[in-house]
Amino acid sequence: MDFSLADEQRMVQEMARDFAEKEIAPYVEEDEENHYYRREILTKMGELGLLGWSIPEEYGGNGMGWLEAVTALYEISKVHTSWRLSVSGNCWGPALTINEWGTEEQKQKYIPGLVSGKHVGSFAMTEADTGSDVAGMKTFAEDKGDHFLVNGSKMWISGGHTCDVGLLYVVTEKGAGAKGLSCLIVDYNHTPGVTRIPILKKVGMWPAPTSELVFENAVIPKENLLGPVNKGFPICMWMLNNTRMGCAIGAAALSAACLEGAVQYAQERTQFGRQIGQYQMIQQQIAEMKLEDEAAKYLVYHAAWLKEKKLPSQQATSLAKLFSCNAAVHAANVAMKLYGSYGYSTEYPCGRWLRDAKQFETLEGTSNIHMQIIAKIELGYQPNR
Structure with missing residues (x-):
């Protein structure tokens, strides 16, 4: 499996990164402080096709699949992981599930509004x-x-x-x-x-x-x-196998944000006349964060590749979600310690990283549930759908 980006995927990545930097980043701290949801951001995501992954073009989909979705959502989630919920809430939740299980009338009535961002799902x-x-x-x-x-x-x-x-x-x-x-x-x-x-x-x-x-x-x-x-239970399980990808991507991206922040701070902060990044213990922490960050990213891409090929992906999705969750929590915790007293200050993003990372341990299946899924499939107690 080659996860290097094709030219079109690179364009998607750059578009999503540019969108996140211009439309989301300027409001992160303000919206955090005010607990404010900007619906206009979701509308703009829809206008750019960022809500139409794996949806047929006849219903407003963007003509692209899981690998492009991972590439785009990763960039958005690195800036603010709260906004990865829009893809699950609109696309991989209702829109994709209606496309799989709905009547033609239901597809035409509901999917276009969800993928265009006209409707919130x-x-x-x-x-x-x-x-x-x-x-x-x-x-x-x-x-x-x-x-x-x-x-x-x-x-x-x-x-x-x-x-x-x-x-x-x-x-x-x-x-x-x-x-x-x-x-x-x-x-x-x-x-x-x-x-x-x-x-x-x-x-x-x-x-x-x-x-x-x-x-x-x-x-x-x-x-x-x-x-x-x-027949709602199998529909629900089918849907969760898709929406859990949003959790995995968001957690992996949050891990990356923590790593980038920690590296930057370790190069700027000096103690005893040296950058703290020159000290061996700090280097060990950075290395551990990098190891987990890379592993999380590849697990996410592997699960997306399986979905793209329409191969069984339930175990891979749970692996990606569980590991990325653990990586995000660990990276956020290490980043806060590495920043020292400033990590505890709201002037820096460490508190937000840690608060947001912890929700991945319960969202759309607790860590215990994902361990069960992984183990039961491996033991042959349940099929890998």
Whole structure:
């Protein structure tokens, strides 16, 4: 496998880097301080085709696949990892899943708005008592003939109170576990009975909106059922195998940002008349960060290559997500120590790096869940999809 960039991929990389530096970087600290989500950035991402990866051009896709997506999203996430959520929330969550499982009418109705950035997307699985145990969710959709009547709640939903369109995973047959779940497409701007509550008390990812969703006799038309009834669990697992790539890319890019910052600071800071980078212990820390950063990047590209070839990629995706997560947390921790007292100051990005890195340990499958996936596939207890 040769992961060197072709000319077109290099152009994508440069375009994404230029976008991140001009449209995201100037507002990072301001938006962090104010916990502010700039919807106009997502709109601009859509206009540049940064939300249309692996989506057919007939529905507004950009004609490019997973490898180009990794190249672009990596550059965006290095500047501010909060914005990698837009690709998962719009493209690899609802748009790609609707493209795989939806009717032609659903594809034409929902995908173009998501990939153009006209609409903000989301997907909702997690509940207050069900995180890793997706099949244990309680939100119930009662079949009323021409519509579903939905009651229940979802927690920790990225983009939940800012989105226009989202996928909602619900119970449609009580007591059936994973065999009783279904997926619904929700038009949040035209669905009475939905209360969306921002979750403001978070450790990190402050400019990325997170929400609680409450459904009280919410009416979802029957034509908004995605795929067959009671087949929501395999749809959800298929979707997660895609959206988890966004986590892996974001974590790998955050690791790279920490490394770049640490190297720059080690060359600028002097102690006892020498750059601190000249001291052996600092060099060891930099070497460890570089080792993990390179490994994370190659694991991400390998998983993307498998997806591009339509080969089984579940284990590779979990490997990339788990290792990149660990690399990001370690790199952020080392960077904060290397910066010394300045690392603890909000004048430098170390605090943001560490806060944002920690969320990767729970997002879209905890580290324990990904260890289980990797081990069970390796042991032959479950297939590598």
